[in-house]
Amino acid sequence: MRYEAVVIGVSAGGLAALSGILQELPANYPLPVIVIQHRSKDQRTLLEEVMQARCRMRVKQADEKEKIEGGVVYFAPADYHLLIEKDRSFSLSCEEPVNFSRPSVDLLFETASEVYENKLIGVILTGSNSDGAAGIQAIKARGGLTIAQDPGNALFPAMPQAAINTGSVYSVLTVEEIKNFLLEIAKKLS
Amino acid sequence: MRDHEELKELLESIRFVYGYDFTEYAEASIKRRVHHFMNINNISSIKDLGRVLLKDETAFERFVQEVTVNVTEMFRDPPFYKSLRENVIPRLATYPFIKIWVAGSSTGEEVYSLAILLKESGLLERSVIYATDINQRSLQMAKEGVYHLKNMKRYTSNYIKAGGQQSFSDYYMAKYESALLDRSLRQNIVFSVHNLAVDKSFNEFQMILCRNVLIYFNQQLQSNVIDLFHESLCPLGFLALGNKESLLFANSRGQFGDVDRREKIFIKTG
16 A cells, blocks of 8 residues: 555544544554644643553654654644645744634645645544645645545534535545544555 | 746746845745745746746735745743743843844834833843844834734733733824834834845844744754854853744754753853
8 A cells, every 4th residue: 555644634622533543543553643633822732742641653743844754643733834845854834824723734734745645645523614625625636545524423513524525535434434444554554 | 846846946046136045945835835926916837937026026025025924923922931031031131231133023023022021121221132034024014013903912911921010001002903012112123134044144142032933944044044143142142942943953053052941042052
């Protein structure tokens, strides 16, 4: 199998959905998992600490110019956009919020799709805005795999529904199914 | 990939024609902002953009305004200003005359925040703040010191969290939709154009603030700029960076010590 990275966009109601997906991924999961979770800008590292306590993979906040590695869950820092550079490192930006969001899912997904092209998996989970819809289209346009959480299974259905409405989502899955799919991918990679 | 080459070529020609060097900016962000400029101006290819920019200087000025990031606020990251107040100001107070460089001052919000901090510590009168930016229009706005009134609520809350000692509304006058900052804050601020990618050091400072500017540069340019700061600081001078910035890629990183590791405040030790 060809996949090289997973990007996840999630907003309101995210903690449970993220935990459901990430907590069973093994410590040596072969792909990097890069997450935009919208959060308060005053909240610096609480999310990473909470998720680390629940996950076997290493969890950290993405650092400026850091090289992206498999087996790590990266979170965008609060109040910064997270972008991916051609050499597969992160860069941060304070530019204007996109869709009222900073970090913006669209920005991560668009830059990730340019770097990983068809080797990228993009996932949109629960949330009450429409951030990520344009990003999902960008991933699809470059041949990547797009997944949205089943709105009926999401605490806040608006965000996955907006992604689905673009017509660019390949599968609509529950949290459980997304987790199984990501585990399956890893088996095929090894 | 062709996109990458074309963009590189465009940035090279801009450097050649105007002396503005964007070639060492982090690519993902500059690329996106260049495309944004093309969209709002109905320009369909990088080649066409090049034709417009290299011929028309006013178009180029608008381009600089669009591709440089000018998003800022007063007392942005209140814990940073609190730390400045507690850990740096008392040491600055030991100098008879204090020179501070705010590099990448954008539209001035952080410059005035610093001025307020100095004023409350009784140091403003013996300080000079040099506020520099690559973007002329931002500098002009910084000089005017007029901001949207609707932002003042957030700035007040930031100011309080930063350990402000007065009533924040004492520092501005509300008029229609605008807030005019107290003119006395501006007396000791010098605004001027400086381009970190190409210009040299111009003075010696007790402190340099450069927050959320380096993130837009690649590692090489980050290192060069930090060397420039090192050269521009007096012994035991302070360097303050943005929350997610570090000295990691700088040749001179060994010549700085930590003052506040979390708030990214450093001191020149070598």
